Amino acid sequence: MADARLAVLGSPIDHSQSPALHVAAYRTLGLDWEYGRFEVAEAELASFLDAHDDWAGFSLTMPLKTELVRLADERGWAVDDTARLTGGANTWVNGPVPGVYNTDVHGIEQALREAGANVSRCAVLGSGATAKSAVLAAARLGAQHIEIFARSQHKARTLADFAQSLGARTGTAALGQLQLDDWSTVLSTLPSQVLTEDSLRLPAHCTTAVFEAGYAPGGFSLATAAAERGGTAIPGQRMLIHQAIRQIELFGIARAALTGTFDAETVTSLEKTMTKEAQAL
Structure with a gap:
């Protein structure tokens, strides 16, 4: 045994x-x-x-x-x-x-740090427990602005209040309003099936780093889409x-x-x- x-x-x-x-x-x-x-x-x-x-x-x-x-x-x-x-x-x-x-916060911090991600302007996608860890990780790394994009605006506002309590400027928006190239880093805590390429306005080119907490196979990958446009993919692994x-x-x-x-x-x-x-x- x-x-x-x-x-x-x-x-x-x-x-x-x-x-x-x-x-x-x-x-x-x-x-x-x-x-x-x-x-x-x-x-x-x-x-x-x-x-x-x-x-x-x-x-x-x-x-x-x-x-x-x-x-x-x-x-x-x-x-x-x-x-x-x-x-x-x-x-x-x-x-x-x-x-x-x-230990999620530590894991996200390390993933962002080793990728050399610029976290000055962060978008966090989602409003659950992992999203809250992502907000704290970004704040600890010095994020100045943390915007929350989520399906539930009530939960998004609660998470935005948390970001503000950590000293970051903040706001909320619907998922479909995400403009990838507006942000230095995007932290997605969404299941892979939530986002689709058709649901987002993807730029022809960007320098955004995208971290995806999920790693289940299948579905649209925002990190891969960013990398194809000149950005950086940071896998959930x-x-x-x-x-x-x-x-x-x-x-x-x-x-x-x-x-x-x-x-x-x-x-x-x-x-x-x-x-x-x-x-x-």
Whole structure:
């Protein structure tokens, strides 16, 4: 039996690349851990965690991130500062007092930083938990203006208020009003089927960097469209890799398999291993 059992939870979950990336990282680190996946709806999260309270930890994707923080408050679990600020968490770590963490913000920051993205004028597409993490990541990297484009204008205004509280100028607009070349960076947290080429006014040329959190195959890719017009595509796998490395640190420290956070050499080694694995999927 493995030293630790871990998994990713969400709905839908079949497309998740997390199991392959985590297992590749564990192999590199010499950890005898297993990592699977479970289809879990929001209303099922509490009972699932109760039934798996002997597991070492879980990664969580949509639609569970906000519910995890609510559960943490209800049950007295520890909540890290980033999860508290965003109201969403993607990591549950078992222990005498379980802890919940948001590593998405770190993942987005690293993906933007390594791409050399200019975040001075950012458009964020979407208004859910990942969009809120994207807003915080952009603000931490120095975004001066963060515009929220979403289907729900009520949710968009709430997210814009959050951006303003972080010191950014902000506003809201419908998705169809996005002008790609108005923005230095676009952060899309939308499912791949939401946008279509016909629903947007795409320029003949742009220098915009486009990050897409989603990576499920099929559908229109705004990042690819931007790259075809001279911009920069930042795939969601980059965020996934960076946030997963931070999760592995949290799992390892809690189980005393690690004495602290990874050094730069280890991070680089894990990035290379997980990137190679992602390219093979």
